[in-house]
Amino acid sequence: MCVLLRIITALLEIETQGCRLPVLRKNQENEDEWPLAEILSVKEIPGRKLYYVHYIDFNKRLDEWVTPDRLDMKKLQFPKKEAKTPTKNGLPGSRPSSPESEVVRVAGAGPQHTPSRPPQPQAQQKSIPTKTSLPDFQNGTARRPMPNQPGRKRKQPPNCGGTDEDSQDSSDGIPSTPRMTGSLVSDRSHDDIVTRMKNIDCIELGRHRLKPWYFSPYPQELTTLPILYLCEFCLKYLKSLKCLQRHLTKCNLRHPPGNEIYRKGTISFFEIDGRKNKTYSQNLCLLAKCFLDHKTLYYDTDPFLFYVMTEYDSKGFHIVGYFSKEKESTEDYNVACILTLPPYQRRGYGKLLIEFSYELSKVEGKTGTPEKPLSDLGLLSYRSYWSQTILEILMDLKPDNGERPQITINDISEITSVKKEDVISTLQYLNLINYYKGQYILTLSEDIVEGHERAMQKRHLRIDSKCLHFTPKDWSKRGKW
């Protein structure tokens, strides 16, 4: 037994990466769970080894470094070796970090351990897409196999993307550079093992210590720090508290360095031009990337405007969240990236940000939609906002001359600046659309009505359009943003 253990340990040392095994983690009720996880990386710190695991079917933000005692070695599944070779050759060359070579070794060693492989398919969760995830893994660096997920690199989910020719070209040729519109990921580097792993342990921002969720390309020498210090107002990154202290003697910002275009109570919005204020925009993007998986920082910030929401106290205007927006969107996007910083999450700020983004669209006289793909939290927030906004309108409609109130989808879209498709998907999601006596009708169930009323009672933070001082610019008339 002891010998066996030692063998396993030895094996793990060589080729743990890519293996799957149940890993102990506490759930929200603080109960022990053993979800299946994939080992992405191993690192050795004095005295012990740490394994970077990704819980299958959990969001990447929950990936973490775990000690060996949390690994259930008995249920170890080795990666399938087959699919690896063809895809590997197709990968872009210059990977700066080591994982690839290690993976190659793992792959080479794979066959010796075929006996331990079989049990893999019987993973407890039915939804595990084994076919897709395993070959990915064998690449080591490119997790997603192209043929299976044509829409992967694209903002559009397959349903929409079916007609989108662009979605196809990502599956065959590997583009050397990502497209330049939008803010969300579309480059292969995202599949890089480097970017799959969080690289910053902890960020100190003002009063808060944040645990980043995703990779962010802060200078590499700073990634080894236990804590990365950010100036709360200019968002400059500093390696130590001492440096932050020194920086604060020189930095006199107490609010985001932009024009304040909204203020009500303690809530303010600042508009920052990604071209005019590059340093701040980049710092903001680096911070945001820590919490946005699909955000890309591949290109400069020039074509974006950043709307930073702050909360005022006697120390200054503290950043709560932000959203970025393309100066010129060809696809009706009124939001590129949107983020409420973790300390402020689940307090209605996200909805406030979304509401603000639609207020801007109303001023512009356009309808808008957030850039895709949405994250899980993004989807929930937007759905919630759309639902409440649409229900607010529907329930406020009064009978007209004794006639039953009615409204078109276009009307809703126009009133709310929510894009038509989003209106439809929300109505659908809420199950409001029914076909009755030869026509479509909207039905409001008691559940919906009650739920809405309860939700609206909790929604204290609202945008007051009277406090918005915003004049849209016609960016198409300028040479370059």
Place this chain on the structure above:
Amino acid sequence: MSKLSFRARALDAAKPLPIYRNKDLPDLNDCVSINRAVPQMPTGMEKEEESEHHLQRAISAQSVFREKKENMVIPVPEAESNITYYDRLYKGELRIPKQLFHIQPLGLDNEQPDYDMDSEDETLLNRLNRKMEIKPIQFETMVDRLEKASTNQMVTITEAKLLLNEDDYLLKAVYDYWVRKRKNCRGPSLIPLIKLEKRDGSTNNDAYVAFRRRTEKMQTRKNRKNDEASYEKTLKLRREFSRTVTILEMIKRREKSKRELLHLTLEVVEKRYQMGDFTGEVLSEVTAPLAEKPVYTVPITVTNGNRHNHKSGGLPYHGYHHVSVKDEDPFDFVRPKKKYTRREPLCRPGRPAKRQHIVNKADIKQYDFHSSGEEDYPLSPSSEPDEENDPDGTFAFRRKAGCHYLAPCLDQTSGLLWDHPELAGLDALRHRQSLTALSVPQRCVGLARRRVGRGGRVLLDRASSDLDGVLKQLDSGVFSSSFPKDLSDHQVPTQNHRTMPGSASSLTDLLSNIQALRWRFFRPRSTQGDASGEGRTGRPSMDNRLSGGLFVHTKNSGSGGITEEQYQVHQQALAQMQKQQLAQLQLKAPPPQQHFSLPERQNTRVHSLSPLTQMHFHLMWTSRPPHSTSTSQGGTGLDRSGRTPSSGGPLLPASHSTTPQSLPNHRGHGSAVSPAHHHHNARPSPSSLKLATMATSSLDRVPKVTPAISSMAR
């Protein structure tokens, strides 16, 4: 409610949807399944993430509103907000301003060092501070400069010395420290920076390289495969269009100013006309206030007479031109050139040539506009009413672009050109057209110009004029003997004078010929006065020009009998005549017809005016010598007047006959002129004498020429 019907229809966003409460629709459950007919909208998420455990759990929890629980929330890594040293770190407070913050572009650039000192630096600083004072900011600035000056290679100590203006000891200490620290530093710089892209594309997939420049063009539309070339072409097109717009706007502006210039010029001309500024003097005074003012005042006086006439007649400016031009045309075809050559010497003594030039320029400008607006001025010199009779035909003078044409200056130049060869100098002779007659076949050849051809031959360039018809019928005998006796017929004396030189053979004849010339010379408005005027000071300025002519004449002819008083009477009579004539001219609305319609009208009035007589009027007006001639040479003039009507060519309509009423008038002229001769008789001037001699000698040649011409004729 068949299933077919709902399948056929899609959800129409423009169609009103009635809103029902569930309780209003008891039978709704019947059609719940139909809901599937609406195509499912995408969530907008990555498909695999969509299936994530926590999301699915949350979605299912939310879709049942009542069941929403805390634990249905998607778990995220924890965040703490318990930094105890926050207040110490972020010192000071900020009071919220009333106004919204507005960032000034390019503000807040206070050049603080980007480098922030760490604890290691602080140790060094403390150590250094034992020997000398150094502030953290000073240290940071030093390191900052060193860092920013170093690219791949670190700056050397010598470069550092240039870079940092610091004490040597401090510099050495900091530099050494910096070098050591930098070598140990894991990053490329002590100031942590985002990794920059490399141009060779090797960093395309480096996850740590961020914010690459967008070198390629923005995609304009996602769904269209936009090749960059066409996008660039569109951009170029746009640029070029906007350039075109700019150019067109500039053209518009230019044309507007051109129009304005035209209007202003017209206004100036009108104003000048109203002021009677026909010589351009007022204009030159206004436009060139620095220009020397002419000392010589006579022209102005003479002009006065004209001005008076025009003013009283209210003649439009072009009408005035018509008159003046008509006067010259028949005799003077190369006028512009000649005029120029002649005028220069003439002007020299009295007034600066410069002024003359200015005047002409102004006139030219005015002409340019006239010619551009052709129809307005059909009577411009190039298109004289005589055109149909004008032998020039296709060779008629036409304006040429880019050429400067000198406008006729009425009171100064008209009639001078061939009348006063002696004043122009010998050069002018070459260009002069004179009325020439041959002695061997005694006949008048009309207007001709002498020049020396190949082999010393003398050639006569004949010029045609509307007098030709008349001239042909004159035999030489008449030429030699006849003088204008009838003052009412002005044309005959004129011709006589011109033919005179040709028929002269003896010295006495020649002298009398010269006398004849002098008579012609007797022109109150000629500029000739300029030349001789200098000799006579204290003369009434009004007579200045006149006197020049008279003077020479008097000296040569020795005849006299006209008093100053008579002269004045004559002047007045002449003015009267002109006034009448101009008034009538003005009545003729379309200028072109003016000339031809005049005779009929005139017949009913005091004078009968055939084209010829009209022309004669002008002659008289500008060059009055004929009248003076008639006085001195008495009877022959009458003789001629009798002849002329009968022999009148195509230019003399039958209706032309001198009415008795007109006779006294002309006579008056005659008598008025002669006194002038007399008046100046007493004071011959040397200069005029000399000029007369010159004229004599030059005219002398004419007889010699005649044989050559006759031989050529054969």
